[in-house]
Amino acid sequence: MAVRLDDGDDELSEINVTPFIDVMLVLLIVFMVAAPLSTVDVAVNLPxxxxxxxxxxxxxxxxxxxxxxxxxxxxxxxxxxxxxxxxxxxxxxxxxxxxxxxxxxxxxxxxxxxxxxxxxxxxxxxxxxxxxxxxx
Missing domain, CATH: 3.30.420.270 (Nucleotidyltransferase; domain 5)
Incomplete structure (x- = not known):
């Protein structure tokens, strides 16, 4: 999406999604590590x-x-x-x-x-x- 300024300069405005992707990848890693730890385990010697x-x-x-x-x-x-x-x-x-x-x-x-x-x-x-x- 291009925005035209009044002084004649052309400026291209875009949303930078790189920080959003970085945050999502960090959250993915956190949940991948935390999910196996949330299981219920009591030490029992099962047959x-x-x-x-x-x-x-x-x-x-x-x-x-x-x-x-x-x-x-x-x-x-x-x-x-x-x-x-x-x-x-x-x-x-x-x-x-x-x-x-x-x-x-x-x-x-x-x-x-x-x-x-x-x-x-x-x-x-x-x-x-x-x-x-x-x-x-």
């Missing part, structure tokens, strides 16, 4: 599974049972007597929400059944057990 991996939902509900027999909802410690109330608060009472249960390999079967019973008593029947992909 392996040879089943093909399933599709991961958009916002999964993780319930973790650690080797110390501590129960965590995402990364928040949870009392076993308050499993139903905590899940209801997180899912807004939608008991059809799938719960992904990660249990440490060293947890005994009886303790794991106690957690599954607590989930069933709370009304959460869609429970998926999580294991390592591709392990025998």
């Amino acid at each position: 392996g599974s040879s089943a093909p991996p399933a599709d991961r939902p958009q916002d999964p509900l993780w319930l973790t049972f650690t080797a110390e027999k501590a129960l965590l909802l995402d990364e928040t410690p949870l009392d076993r007597t308050a499993v139903g109330a905590a899940l209801d608060a997180r899912t807004e009472g939608n008991r059809e929400t799938p719960v992904f249960l990660r249990a440490d390999r060293s947890v005994d079967y009886g303790a794991l059944m106690g957690v599954l019973d607590a989930l069933r008593n709370a009304g959460y029947l869609k429970v998926a057990l999580v294991g390592l992909e591709g392990a025998p």
